[in-house]
Amino acid sequence: MRRPALILLLLCAGSLALTGWVLRQDALRGRDQAKSALAVLLGDGRRLFANHFLAKADAYFHRGRYPSLFEVAEKQAGNHLVESLGSEGGDAGHVQGPECDHSAGPGEEAHAHDEACEHAEPSGGPDDWIARLAARFEPDRHVHLEGDEDKEMLPWVKLAVEMDPHNVDAYAVGGYWLREMGKTREAEAFLREAQRNNPDSCEIYFELGRLTELTTQDWGKAGRLYRLALVKWQAANAKLEKPDLIALAQILGRSAKVHEAQGEYEAALQDYTLLKRVSPSPEAVQRLIDQLQKRMAEVRSPKSER
Amino acid sequence: MNRVFAVAAVVIRELIRRKDFYVLFVLTAAITLLMGSITFFNEDDIARYVKEICLLLIWLATLVIAVTTAGRQLPAEKESRTIFPLLAKPISRTEVLAGKFLGCWLAVGITLIVFYLFFGVISLAREHELPLVNYLQAVWLHWLMLGIVAALALLGSLLMTPAANLSIVILAVIGIWTVGEFLNRVAAKAGGVSGWLIYAVYYAIPHLEIFDIRERIIHGWEPVPWGAVILASGYALVYMAMLLAAAALLFRRKPLT
Numbered sequence: 001m002r003r004p005a006l007i008l009l010l011l012c013a014g015s016l017a018l019t020g021w022v023l024r025q026d027a028l029r030g031r032d033q034a035k036s037a038l039a040v041l042l043g044d045g046r047r048l049f050a051n052h053f054l055a056k057a058d059a060y061f062h063r064g065r066y067p068s069l070f071e072v073a074e075k076q077a078g079n080h081l082v083e084s085l086g087s088e089g090g091d092a093g094h095v096q097g098p099e100c101d102h103s104a105g106p107g108e109e110a111h112a113h114d115e116a117c118e119h120a121e122p123s124g125g126p127d128d129w130i131a132r133l134a135a136r137f138e139p140d141r142h143v144h145l146e147g148d149e150d151k152e153m154l155p156w157v158k159l160a161v162e163m164d165p166h167n168v169d170a171y172a173v174g175g176y177w178l179r180e181m182g183k184t185r186e187a188e189a190f191l192r193e194a195q196r197n198n199p200d201s202c203e204i205y206f207e208l209g210r211l212t213e214l215t216t217q218d219w220g221k222a223g224r225l226y227r228l229a230l231v232k233w234q235a236a237n238a239k240l241e242k243p244d245l246i247a248l249a250q251i252l253g254r255s256a257k258v259h260e261a262q263g264e265y266e267a268a269l270q271d272y273t274l275l276k277r278v279s280p281s282p283e284a285v286q287r288l289i290d291q292l293q294k295r296m297a298e299v300r301s302p303k304s305e306r
Numbered sequence: 307m308n309r310v311f312a313v314a315a316v317v318i319r320e321l322i323r324r325k326d327f328y329v330l331f332v333l334t335a336a337i338t339l340l341m342g343s344i345t346f347f348n349e350d351d352i353a354r355y356v357k358e359i360c361l362l363l364i365w366l367a368t369l370v371i372a373v374t375t376a377g378r379q380l381p382a383e384k385e386s387r388t389i390f391p392l393l394a395k396p397i398s399r400t401e402v403l404a405g406k407f408l409g410c411w412l413a414v415g416i417t418l419i420v421f422y423l424f425f426g427v428i429s430l431a432r433e434h435e436l437p438l439v440n441y442l443q444a445v446w447l448h449w450l451m452l453g454i455v456a457a458l459a460l461l462g463s464l465l466m467t468p469a470a471n472l473s474i475v476i477l478a479v480i481g482i483w484t485v486g487e488f489l490n491r492v493a494a495k496a497g498g499v500s501g502w503l504i505y506a507v508y509y510a511i512p513h514l515e516i517f518d519i520r521e522r523i524i525h526g527w528e529p530v531p532w533g534a535v536i537l538a539s540g541y542a543l544v545y546m547a548m549l550l551a552a553a554a555l556l557f558r559r560k561p562l563t
Binding site for chain 2: 152183
């Protein structure tokens with residue numbers, strides 16, 4: 001009995017050690033992710049790991065309190081980090097709880113992931129004494145990482161893209177959090193790597209646009225990146241039965257803001273008009289259109305007075 | 307009681323002499339240090355993923371130590387025929403079994419302390435804090451869980467061959483640990499007779515996930531309420547007693563030849 005157990009243990013430990021060594025070698029060499037040694041080692045199975053690691057990053061964001069596989073299936077919920085990312089660019093598509101405050105409107109970053117949102121809450125399930133006892137040993141409140149704790153998510157995001165360099169969600173999430181943490185150089189390098197591995201992804205161009213907008217305030221460059229994102233979105237969604245309207249709304253919302261910042265009100269109005277068609281809260285977009293039209297009128301009136 | 311302790315002391319000495327623990331400890335330490343040496347996005351002081359990997363390795367290593375140590379006690383005695391001179395002494399079969407269990411449980415406790423000391427050092431080096439109460443609770447609950455596992459392996463060793471016992475107990479424990487807590491949800495969904503059967507399994511199995519407070523340790527939550535710890539301790543002791551009583555019943559009737 002002793003020998004088979006030892007062999008089994010050595011095999012498990014050996015494979016774990018090998019994985020660690022391969023990861024380290026890749027990290028040290030800074031290799032092209034698409035050709036990572038892990039791809040050779042794990043084959044297509046690495047995609048499963050990638051999704052697991054991204055979910056792990058989400059669990060870390062909630063300090064370990066996270067719905068299980070069973071609860072997720074019951075609620076049919078997605079990855080909350082990806083959802084919170086969706087909320088950033090606008091109202092569109094954000095899976096929201098009844099008390100979510102979406103008053104900030106599209107383009108505002110006030111609501112990244114409101115604590116009142118119920119979507120990150122593990123569902124109740126049957127109530128028996130064992131479940132009640134077990135619950136007392138688990139993290140019992142919905143809280144998020146605070147301050148510089150955000151960095152704790154990064155290893156899982158990095159591991160997710162190491163496992164699957166075509167996991168656009170993982171790149172977008174990583175880019176977003178690196179930007180939020182003020183690590184703009186790392187964010188740009190990460191997103192450029194994402195762009196190399198996923199040249200047709202609109203999400204990556206969108207994230208690059210956000211990074212440019214927030215760090216360099218180079219509206220022209222940001223606008224060009226949003227336009228590229230729009231082109232990529234159209235190419236990817238043109239023939240789809242259910243196009244990704246969340247991504248479209250995000251791109252249009254930011255593109256409109258950039259146009260506004262550059263004083264290109266007509267182009268901004270055009271983007272807002274398109275956004276109104278795809279946004280789940282067109283009233284909020286209409287308010288923005290009204291504000292913009294008011295500003296346009298103000299700009300025109302001094303000219304006419306002259 | 308002295309006879310029980312004498313048997314237990316032999317089991318502890320045996321664990322110290324064997325290489326299993328040292329191999330597992332060195333591997334756990336090596337993998338943890340290797341993973342900890344990786345820098346992500348130029349952030350040197352990321353701690354939680356290292357803690358997570360270290361704790362997972364500790365859980366797996368101690369599970370294997372508990373099952374292999376407890377599972378081999380009686381078959382090894384039988385195989386080497388040392389059980390006969392042992393039982394020729396003024397000691398009952400129940401006392402032998404109790405001594406074997408106590409020895410395994412204490413030996414696993416010693417390994418746990420060593421593993422958690424290493425974890426504490428890693429945690430202190432990375433986070434510069436040592437929440438002692440949380441760690442004591444983690445060790446205590448982990449030890450209780452391993453007590454149930456050791457009792458289960460001891461019982462299994464009387465029913466199955468050593469290899470089958472090792473595989474089945476490890477699979478059962480990992481199964482309970484990972485999906486045991488969700489059986490009530492499955493039962494509620496299944497409904498009917500199958501629902502009742504799943505409920506019966508749900509209430510019959512020892513819920514090992516209760517003793518797993520890794521998430522609280524990794525993410526720096528406050529300690530578990532002591533009332534809950536006392537309840538969990540009672541729950542574990544009841545299961546250990548039931549499994550050992552069943553094992554004693556079997557061992558008393560089992561022919562040794």
